[in-house]
Amino acid sequence: MKALFFLRHYNDIDHITPVISKWIEAGHICDIVLVGSPKFLSDYRIEFLSKLDGVRIAHIRNLLPPLEFLRWQMQMLLLVSSLRRLFIGPLIGALARMYGAKRREPIWRSTTNRLLQRSFNGIDEGVIVFDWITRDSPISVEWVETVVSTARTMGFGTASLPHGDSPHASQLIRHHEWRLEPDSLFSAARIFDKLVVPNELCAKRFRPFLDDQAIAVLGSPRYCDEWLEKLTKISPSLLTARSGNRLKVVMFLRKSNFTTFWEEVSEVIGMIAAFPAVELVIKPHTRGGRRQPLTKDSSLHRLPNVSVASDDTHSIHLMNWADVIIDLATSVVFEAVKAKKPVLAADYLHAGRSALACFIPETELKCRDDVYKRIDEFLTSGCDSFYVEEHRLRFINEMLHVGGPDVLSRYVVLLEAQVKGRPGANAQSCL
Secondary structure, three states, rough: OEEEEEEOHHHHHHHHHHHHHHHHOOOOOEEEEEEOOHHHHHHHHHHHOOOOEEEEEHHHHHOOOOHHHHHHHHHHHHOOOOHHOOHHHHHHHHHHHHOOHHHHHHHHHHHHHHHHHHHHOEEEEEEEEEEEEEEOOOOOOHHHHHHHHHHOOOOEEEEEOOOOOOOOOOOOOOOOOOOOOHHHHHHHHHHEEEEEEOOOOHHHHHOOOOHHHEEOOOOOOOOOOOHHHHHHHOOOOOOOOOOEEEEOEEEOOOOOOEEEEEHHHHHHHHEEEEEEEEEEEEEEEEEEEHHHHHHOOHHHHOOOEEEEEEOOOOHHHHHOOOOOEEOOOOOOHHHHHHHHOOEEHHHHHHHOOEEHHEEEEEEEEOHHHHHHHHHHHHHHHHOOOOOOHHHHHHHHHHHHOOOOOOOOHHHHHHHHOOOOOOOOOOHHHHH
C-alpha cells in the first residue's frame, strides 16, 4: 500500500516518524514531502527514514518548477496568520484580499496535481496524511483543502495524525484567549476522513466539530515503548560537559505565544542558580523559543552555572543528561516520566494547568517555596522514589498507551483502513 506524508516542522517529525517507520515495517511504501524549512532534510529522524527501503523523501521546492514553487510560497505567506501579527500585518491582509481565492486556486491545484501524480501515477489505492491542521497553521488550510479534495476525488483516503500529546489540561493558555468555548481553530480537522489523537485530552478539542466516528484515540506514537527503544539507537550522540557531582537540572520552555509569567521564571532561575551544587540548562522551544524575553536577559548569561541550550541540542540529549527536569507544560517531558526521572510541573509559572500535575500531583510546583524545597531535597536525599507509582502508571495508560502499549500497530491498521474499500481510480484521469 502507498501513503503520501506531508511534514511541516519539528513536532510533525517527532510524532509521525514512528508511524512511518512502522508503516514500512508492515511492508508498505510511502513518499514524504517536507513543506517547511529545508533544514529538516538533515534532521536525524528524516535521515533515518531516508535509509528505509520503500521511502522517498523530498522538499517541495525540489518537486515543483522554480516559478511555481515561488508562487506557491508567496501564497502561503499571504495566508499565514503569524505574519498578520507583525507590523506588516495590515499590508499582508490587503494583499491577500487583492489576490483572492479565485486567483490563488490555479497554483493550489497545479501544485497538488504535480505532487499526487508523482506519488500515485498508475496506483489505484493510496492514503494522504497530514498532521493536525488548524486555522492558524503555518501552511495554508486552503491549500490542504485542495490536496484533500483532489485526493478524495481520486478515490484515496485522507488522515490527520498527531503532532502533540496535549501537555495542558486547561484551555485558556495563550495570549488573548478569554472565552471558555469550543475553539474554532480546530474546526479545520473536518476536511479529513479520519482525525487521530493520542488521548482524550486531545480529542476533546476536536469533538465539537467532528462526529465520534471521525476521531480515533490510539495512544502516543512518540512516547510508546517501541519507538523510544528505537530512538535510543538512531539519535545522534552528544558529548555533554561533565558536571562533577552537581545536580543537573533542565528547564523546558514553551513557545512565546503561550502566556508565561516571565518575571517569576527569571526569579526561579536565579534562586536555583544560588545553589552552588546545581547546574541548570534552559531549553527554548524549537519554534519561537528565541523570541522569549528570558533568553535575551543578559543577567542570565552571567550566571556561572546556568546556560541556554543551542538549537542543535536535541531534547533527548538533555533528557539523558538531566537528573531533574522543570517543565512549563511541554509534552517533551513525557519521556522522562516513562523513565522515572523526576519532572517538576511548574504550573504557577504559566496560565495553564498541566496534564502532568493533574495526573501526578507530586510533580506540581505551586509557589517559589516548593521550588526551593524540591531542589534542596534532591541535593540532600537524591532523586529516587519521586513518583507515586499508581499516579505514574495512570498517566502512562490514559495519556500515552491508550488502548494498550502496542500503539504503532494501531496506527498502521487505521491507515490501511483508509486505503481499503475505496473505488479504484486511474490516477491519470483526475490530473
